[in-house]
Amino acid sequence: FPRKSTAFDVLVLSQNYPESVCFSFRKSLPTKKCxxxxxxxxxxxxxxxxxxxxxNPQFCDKTQPFNATAISGLRDELLIKWLNVDGQxxxxxxxxxxxxxxxxCSTQLDELNTQEKYFQVTLDLTQQYSAAKILNQAKIYPGGEYSADDIYEKVSNLVGKKPVISCIKNK
Incomplete structure (x- = not known):
């Protein structure tokens, strides 16, 4: 997006692998539903x-409460791509x-100044920067063993951005 004065420097698109999130949940609560x-x-x-x-800036504007109706047109796609791993x-x-x-906190940007825009842009960016596709292009496959440095370098070279990668060692 065009740079303008905002309370932040970058937007971080965070994607997760549900099984890993569930594994983390269950370390502290073994019966956690996922x-x-x-x-x-x-x-x-x-x-x-x-x-x-x-x-990071958080909870920036309490005058814009969440309204599920504002994203009702995106609901079907959100249910597939933006699920809550917490089964409870x-x-x-x-x-x-x-x-x-x-x-x-993102509403300072015209491209993200409504709930619908925020969720739609996030869906669009996820399509553009699909973790599954990027890892596949980098020849990083499920079940393989890779160093975090190797993953970082390959992903960074493919997308031209600096990824943040969190791993669960030996799992």
């Missing part, structure tokens, strides 16, 4: 305005959390 979605495919965690080197909470609660915490 929603792994269709084929345990990569999912969206969120689009996060980020100020480099500091704590609804997707809508997760979307509300992401909007309240991160979306309200």
């Amino acid at each position: 929603n792994l979605g269709i084929n345990n495919a990569w999912g969206i965690h969120g689009l996060w305005p980020t100020e480099l080197g500091t704590v 909470k609804s997707e809508q609660k997760f979307w509300k959390h992401e909007w309240d915490k991160h979306g309200t």
Whole structure:
């Protein structure tokens, strides 16, 4: 997006692998119910305005509360791509959390100044920067063993961006 004065430097598109998220949940609560979605495919965690080197802005505008009706036209796609891995909470609660915490901080950009735009742009960016496709192009396959440095270098070279990669060692 065109750069203009905002309270953040970059937007971070966060994607996750549901089985890994569930594994993390179950480390502290072994009976945790998880929603792994269709084929345990990569999912969206969120689009996060980020100020480099500091704590990210959060919960920026309480005058813009979450309104599920505003994204009703995206609901079917969101249910597939932006699911709540926490099987004890609804997707809508997760979307509300992401909007309240991160979306309200992105509204300084015209491209993200409504709930519908925030969720649609996040869906679009996920299509453009699909973790599954990028890893496949990098020849990084499920079940293989790769160093975090190798993954970082291959992904960075493919997308021309600096990824942040979180791994669960030996799992």
